[in-house]
Amino acid sequence: MNHLEELGKAIRAYDTEGAGSSAQAAMEDGVDPLEGLDVVAGVMKEIGDGFESKELWLFDLIGAADAAKAALLVIEAKVLETGSQPDHLGTVVLGTVFGDMHNIGKTMVGALLTASGFRVVDLGTNVTSAEFIQAAKDNNADIVALSALLTTTAVAQAKVIETLEEEGMRDHVKVMVGGGAITAEFAEMIGADGYRATAFEAVGLASELVGE
Amino acid sequence: MAAEGIVRNLKPLEILTEEQVERIHRGALDVLEVTGVKVESEKARKIYEKGGCIVDHDDERVRFPPGLVEQSIRQCPTSFHMKALDRKNDLILGGTTTYFALFPGLRIADLDTWEVRQPTVQENHDANKIADGLENILASPSYTPYTDMVDVPPAMLLPVSTWSRLKYFSKISRVGTTMSSHIFEIQMAQALGVDIYGAMEAPPPLSWNEDATDCAIACAEAGFPVEPGTGGSMGATHPATLAGALVIGMAEVMSGVVLVQLVNPGNPVIVNCFPPPINMRSGHPAFGSISISLFQVAWNQIWRTRYGIPIMNGGSGPSSAKKIDFQVGYEKSVGAMLSAMSGANMINHCGGLMGELSYHPALSVLDNDAVGNIKRFLEGVKVNEDTLAIDLINDTGPIPGFFLNKQHTRDWWQQEQFTPLVSDQSTYPEWLEKGKKSSLDLARERADALLESWESKLSPGQEVEIDKILDDCRAWYKKKDLI
Numbered sequence: 001m002n003h004l005e006e007l008g009k010a011i012r013a014y015d016t017e018g019a020g021s022s023a024q025a026a027m028e029d030g031v032d033p034l035e036g037l038d039v040v041a042g043v044m045k046e047i048g049d050g051f052e053s054k055e056l057w058l059f060d061l062i063g064a065a066d067a068a069k070a071a072l073l074v075i076e077a078k079v080l081e082t083g084s085q086p087d088h089l090g091t092v093v094l095g096t097v098f099g100d101m102h103n104i105g106k107t108m109v110g111a112l113l114t115a116s117g118f119r120v121v122d123l124g125t126n127v128t129s130a131e132f133i134q135a136a137k138d139n140n141a142d143i144v145a146l147s148a149l150l151t152t153t154a155v156a157q158a159k160v161i162e163t164l165e166e167e168g169m170r171d172h173v174k175v176m177v178g179g180g181a182i183t184a185e186f187a188e189m190i191g192a193d194g195y196r197a198t199a200f201e202a203v204g205l206a207s208e209l210v211g212e
Numbered sequence: 213m214a215a216e217g218i219v220r221n222l223k224p225l226e227i228l229t230e231e232q233v234e235r236i237h238r239g240a241l242d243v244l245e246v247t248g249v250k251v252e253s254e255k256a257r258k259i260y261e262k263g264g265c266i267v268d269h270d271d272e273r274v275r276f277p278p279g280l281v282e283q284s285i286r287q288c289p290t291s292f293h294m295k296a297l298d299r300k301n302d303l304i305l306g307g308t309t310t311y312f313a314l315f316p317g318l319r320i321a322d323l324d325t326w327e328v329r330q331p332t333v334q335e336n337h338d339a340n341k342i343a344d345g346l347e348n349i350l351a352s353p354s355y356t357p358y359t360d361m362v363d364v365p366p367a368m369l370l371p372v373s374t375w376s377r378l379k380y381f382s383k384i385s386r387v388g389t390t391m392s393s394h395i396f397e398i399q400m401a402q403a404l405g406v407d408i409y410g411a412m413e414a415p416p417p418l419s420w421n422e423d424a425t426d427c428a429i430a431c432a433e434a435g436f437p438v439e440p441g442t443g444g445s446m447g448a449t450h451p452a453t454l455a456g457a458l459v460i461g462m463a464e465v466m467s468g469v470v471l472v473q474l475v476n477p478g479n480p481v482i483v484n485c486f487p488p489p490i491n492m493r494s495g496h497p498a499f500g501s502i503s504i505s506l507f508q509v510a511w512n513q514i515w516r517t518r519y520g521i522p523i524m525n526g527g528s529g530p531s532s533a534k535k536i537d538f539q540v541g542y543e544k545s546v547g548a549m550l551s552a553m554s555g556a557n558m559i560n561h562c563g564g565l566m567g568e569l570s571y572h573p574a575l576s577v578l579d580n581d582a583v584g585n586i587k588r589f590l591e592g593v594k595v596n597e598d599t600l601a602i603d604l605i606n607d608t609g610p611i612p613g614f615f616l617n618k619q620h621t622r623d624w625w626q627q628e629q630f631t632p633l634v635s636d637q638s639t640y641p642e643w644l645e646k647g648k649k650s651s652l653d654l655a656r657e658r659a660d661a662l663l664e665s666w667e668s669k670l671s672p673g674q675e676v677e678i679d680k681i682l683d684d685c686r687a688w689y690k691k692k693d694l695i
Contacts, residue, residue, distance in 0.1 A: 057492040059447070101415030104448050108495045151318065151359055152366045152390045180569070181318070181360070199495065 003029060004039045007071055011043045014063030020070035033078040037086050040068050040075070041117050048115025052200065058108065065111035069122075076119075088119045090142035090210040093135045095123035096179075097156035102149035105179060108199040109145065116203045129156070129163040136164070136173055142210050145202070146192075148179040157182070158190035174209040178202055214293070214302040215350050215383075218310040218552060218583075221592035225553040226513045227506070233514050236455060240462035241278040248275035249418045249467045256425035256471060263474035274467070281466050284473035290520045292437060292480035294407040298382035298669045301350055303558075305437075305482060305522040310552045310590070312583045313351035313384075314343055315529025315564030317571030318359045323656070326535050328570045330362045333372065338663055339563075340380035342573040345662035348583035349562050349576065352377055353526075354388035354397075354411050357563060357571045367694040371396050371685045378404060378678055382669040386411050386439065389427035391694060396685035398434055403677045404670070409437040409482065412468050416444030416487070417460055425471060432475040439524060440468025441484035445497050446507075448490040454506055461485035461511065469521075482558060483515055486527035499530040499567045500543035505550040512554040525551040526560040530568045536575050536652050540565060545582045552586050577655040577662075581632045588630035599624070634658050 001009070003026035010018030026036055047064040050056035079086055092113055096106045103125050110122045121139050123131055136144050144164065146157045157177050164170045174193045177186075187195030194205045228236075248266075251257050251274045261267040266275040291306025303311055320331040320339075331339075339357035343349050355373050364372050370388035374397040377385045387397035389411050401408040410431025412424045428438045442464040444450035450457040465483045472479050488497040488504050504527035515523045528547025533540035544561065551559050562583070563576030593599075604620050615621050631637075634654040638646065647653075668675075689695045 054493065058490065058495055059492060101419070101421065104445065104490065104495045150390075151369060155366045 002026075004031060004035060007036065008039050008043045011040065011064050011067045011071065012047070014060070014067055016067045016070045019067035020074060023071035023074040027074055027078045032084070033075050033082060034084050034086060036071070036075040037079070037088070040071050041088070044068050044111075044115040045117070048112055051112075051115075061111045061115070062107060065107075065114055068114055072119075086119070089117045089207065091119045091121065091139050092143045092145050092206060093121045093123065093132060093139060093141040094145040094147075095127035095132060095135075096125040096147040096149075097153055097160065098126055098128045099156055100148050100150050100153035100179075101125045102147070102179070105149070105199065106145075106147035109147070109178065109202045112199050112203045113145075113206055116207070118206060129160045132160050133163055133167055133169070136169065141173055143174045143176060143206055145206070146175065146177045146179075148177070148181055151181045154179070154181045154186060157192070161191050176202065176205055176209060213299050214304045215296075215300065215311065217303070217350065218312075218587040218590050220308045220310060220552070220555070220590045222553065222590060224513070224516065224555040225509055225550065226517075227509050227554075228513050230517075232455075233518055236458045236462060236510075236514060237518055239455075239459035240466055241276075241281055243418070243459060243463040244276040244281055244467060245278055246275070247418065248273050249420060249464065250274075251420050251425060253420070253422040253425045256420065256422075256429065259429070259471060259474050263470070265470070276467060276470060281470055284470040285466065285519050285521065287473045287477050288469060288481050288519075288521045289478065291522060294384050294409070294437065295405070296383050297378070297404060297406050301383040303350060303384050305480075305557050307557075308555075310556060311350040311558050312348055312548070312562060312579075313353060313558055313560045314349060314356045314562050314576060315526065315560045315571070316353055316356035316359055316568065317530075317564050317566070318569050319571075320358060321536075321565050321570040321572045321575075323536070323572065323574065323652070328566065330360050331358045332362045333364065333376070336361055336373070336376050337380050339571065339573045339576075340377055341666035342659045342662045343563070343576055344381045344383065344666060346562070346576060346580040348580045348587065349383070351384040351558060352381055352386065353560050354386040356386075357573070357576075365689075365695045367391050367393075367689040368686060371682060374400060374408075375678055375682045378406070379668070379670060379675065380666070384409070387427065387431065387436075389413060389423045391689070392423070392426060393685070394427040394430055396681055396688070398430060398436070399681045400678045401436070402434070403681060404674055407436060409439055409480075412438055412440045412472075414440075414442040414464050414468070416442055416449040416464065418464060418467075420468070420471075424468075428468065428472055429475050432472045432479045435476065435479065437480035437482060438468070438472045439482045439484050440465045440472070441524065441526075442468075442487075443485060443526070444487040446487050446489040446503065447492065448495075450487045452489070454503060454510065457487050457507055458510055458514070461487060461507075462514065480522070482522040482524045484524035484526060485511060486525060488527065497567060498532065500532040500539070500547070502546070504528075505547050508547075508551050508556070509554040512551070512556050516555045522557040523555065524558040524560065525556040527551070528559065529561045529564040531565060532567055534566050536565065536572070536578065540575070541578075541582075544579060545586075548579075548582065549586050549589070552590055573659045574652060574655040577634055577658045578651060581635050581655075584630055584632060594628075599628075
């Protein structure tokens, strides 16, 4: 079995360590990093399809996404080093806004975006506006995706949008919002480019926003 | 004087062996000693450190010597009295008494479309007035009935919610814990001379954010009871297994109890935790699942038998049902009955619908009726010479013997039999004649009648005082640029 086959097997087995080491071995053997990205995307699509058809559970999706993330860390470093042009749909900087610790919905959106061919930079929970802006700059983000479950923290989504405007980034960075406390009206009011109520719909929205 | 509540005259429901209770207790102590909890607030970490915990300030981690945890639990009162605005609604929490409370919902459910929308502040007031008249509802958590309200900025949601409850709900209330709103909510309670209890709500797993510890510290300093309450999600932020969820929930709540006892030794606490399982398809909490009751019954057994501290449950409050239908009825009532039978002292239950997404006063009227049923069941079977009625049975004999015309029936009927207030118990002809009304129709009518007959228990002076505190709060948030 070659390293890329091992990588695919490790992601299917939710083996984070194995996925990272197979990716590392592949890169050390001189495998084209773009081929590595293709393998990760292919397996994640398979997992995402299984989840959507209810053959797989959320823990399968998240387990595979964690393993994929470990592999992507290695492969993306190589992409940068070689200057290759990866063929992903776009880069999404994702996080739960400041003051809010809710993790599940945001993580699910991240996994499904990865499964659909996006590059995802997950900043975690309780993320400040400054952290979103910096990550968007560092990763040349196409989309900033903001989650908030609490009514009291939803307003922090507006703050991120304001900061993007102040930084002059708003014309080339789209903003999508979601979470239990968010409604389409709220999204419109704060000037977001879109809102969807479910993680699956969020993937469709991301594709629309990058023109796919 | 105190509200009657539900006095359990039955042996409590138990589902764990003594050995299982001990293993869960030891597991929680082990987690607290080895891993500890993350505490965001430096102020709280310093209190823990001074009290004997091992604190790593860089990692915001607090680890607990088992002896300190056990000593803190021993310091908690086994029961305590809470003073309500209307003194007939005072509560004595602990022992074999159970009280029911409201359960919050983010927005109001429209009973025609079954969609949710933001309620107005007036609708929030009205929902409080209706709950004020419901005989089996004796308390309310913070951000209840509705969490969200039209034209109220996020920073003001909790203060407005507490202000509304203190004005229109004369029973015991909880104060919230967002953006330091508890400062003003405590002031409002103090201005009225009533007791409130403080929410110390954790973002799981094993973490306390600054608002939670700030609220707990402030309430303990003021001598108000504190509710360390956690609620992760089994399979996501808590282990998927019931035993594992109990260990982590115990550890989280115990760490809260320690903080309260370090701030004010002997301060009352009431312990709460309900982690619904995750819906493994959508990622949402699977409210209404029977495993929540398994968790809570075990939780109640452990805290009641091992520690003797007043216990709160909230798992029966939010059903996953989107309508006031069969599902909401069975999910909520089965859960509430199991909580009450296993010894919960306060059950946050009435009015919540669609997970935590909505509330409706008509549902609180129906839940109030269901609680009446639970109350009657827990009162049990009274066995004495008079209730056995042996002489009466012998005197009455077989057919044409009849008990409807006996003084014994007149004497005992209302004590022994529960008659629901809104559930449909009409005969079929009566039902036809009165317009084929459902129990929900009847509940809406009762809600309207309660709203109509509501009277304020505040003096005009008290009203002015808490209005002023709300204005101060608004000015404070404006100054902080949060409005």
